[in-house]
Amino acid sequence: DTAVSQTPKYLVTQMGNDKSIKCEQNLGHDTMYWYKQDSKKFLKIMFSYNNKELIINETVPNRFSPKSPDKAHLNLHINSLELGDSAVYFCASSQGTSGGAVHTQYFGPGTRLTVL
Amino acid sequence: QKEVEQNSGPLSVPEGAIASLNCTYSDRGSQSFFWYRQYSGKSPELIMFIYSNGDKEDGRFTAQLNKASQYVSLLIRDSQPSDSATYLCAVHTGGGNKLTFGTGTQLKVEL
Numbered sequence: 396d397t398a399v400s401q402t403p404k405y406l407v408t409q410m411g412n413d414k415s416i417k418c419e420q421n422l423g424h425d426t427m428y429w430y431k432q433d434s435k436k437f438l439k440i441m442f443s444y445n446n447k448e449l450i451i452n453e454t455v456p457n458r459f460s461p462k463s464p465d466k467a468h469l470n471l472h473i474n475s476l477e478l479g480d481s482a483v484y485f486c487a488s489s490q491g492t493s494g495g496a497v498h499t500q501y502f503g504p505g506t507r508l509t510v511l
Numbered sequence: 512q513k514e515v516e517q518n519s520g521p522l523s524v525p526e527g528a529i530a531s532l533n534c535t536y537s538d539r540g541s542q543s544f545f546w547y548r549q550y551s552g553k554s555p556e557l558i559m560f561i562y563s564n565g566d567k568e569d570g571r572f573t574a575q576l577n578k579a580s581q582y583v584s585l586l587i588r589d590s591q592p593s594d595s596a597t598y599l600c601a602v603h604t605g606g607g608n609k610l611t612f613g614t615g616t617q618l619k620v621e622l
Contacts, residue, residue: 424610436597438612452607485554487529489608498608499545502554 398405398422399503401486407509410425415472416506418486427469428487428500438485444469445491455492473508481510514538515602517613525621530587532616534600537581538607543603544576544583545610550596558585558598 399420401468408414420427428451443451451475458474469486486503516535525531536544542564547555561567561574561583581612583602587594597615604611 435614436549437614438599440609440611443608491608499557499560500608500610502556505554 397450398489399501401484401503401506403506404424404504405507405509406461407511409511410476410478413472414474414476414508416484416486416508418469418471418503420467420486420488420501420503422488422490422501424501425466425497425504426489426491427463427466428489429469429471430487430502432483432485432505434482442469442471443466451485474506476510481508483507484486514604515613517540517598517600517616519614520599520617522616523619524590526590526592528590528620529596530590530618532585532587532598532600532618534583534585534613536583536600536602536611538602538604538611539578539581541581541602541604545601545602545603546572546574546585547612548596549599549600549615555599561566568617572599587618589596590618592620592622593619595620601603 425446428443432438441455442461447463460472463469483505485505487500489498489500491498512514546558547554551598561576571588575584599615600613601610
């Protein structure tokens with residue numbers, strides 16, 4: 396009955412490789428997000444999709460490409476991995492994005508990526 | 512100036528005491544403010560949100576917001592060792608439900 400799930404939980408890979416992280420939510424939300432949390436625990440938004448449409452795209456290298464096949468899934472593909480990509484990546488979801496209402500974001504368990 | 516600032520701590524309080532966590536933000540147009548708790552190795556979990564000036568209470572937790580001073584705080588009454596975690600302040604800025612997080616304050620509740 397996990398609300399927001401991510402796979403894999405841990406990912407260890409070599410520099411230069413390409414890898415993907417998958418995220419799924421069963422909350423019926425229409426907005427999903429990817430966050431990166433660095434070694435100093437700073438959590439920063441990378442992307443957001445609303446009903447499969449990209450609505451937030453922060454200053455992220457274009458080696459990172461999100462893909463949303465449907466509103467319950469948001470995957471993150473990373474090309475040519477670099478040492479600096481090592482971090483914990485969190486997926487999150489919320490119901491809606493605007494309208495003046497408060498849209499709480501619920502986080503997945505995270506994927507710890509280690510680039511060697 | 513960082514968009515959302517928190518004292519990184521650690522903040523140590525004895526069990527049963529009140530823990531006070533503070534957060535300032537730079538965007539005067541910010542409307543909603545969130546407190547998340549993150550245990551080591553776990554994901555952030557929402558404690559509470561606030562969007563009106565004043566206090567909002569939920570059990571042992573009270574959020575306080577002062578938009579004029581661009582300040583939001585979280586009080587934890589009767590602190591317990593299980594409250595030991597990093598507390599993240601997040602501010603809703605701009606469109607698309609974008610949350611900007613502070614760097615978090617580590618709280619340690621000592622027996």
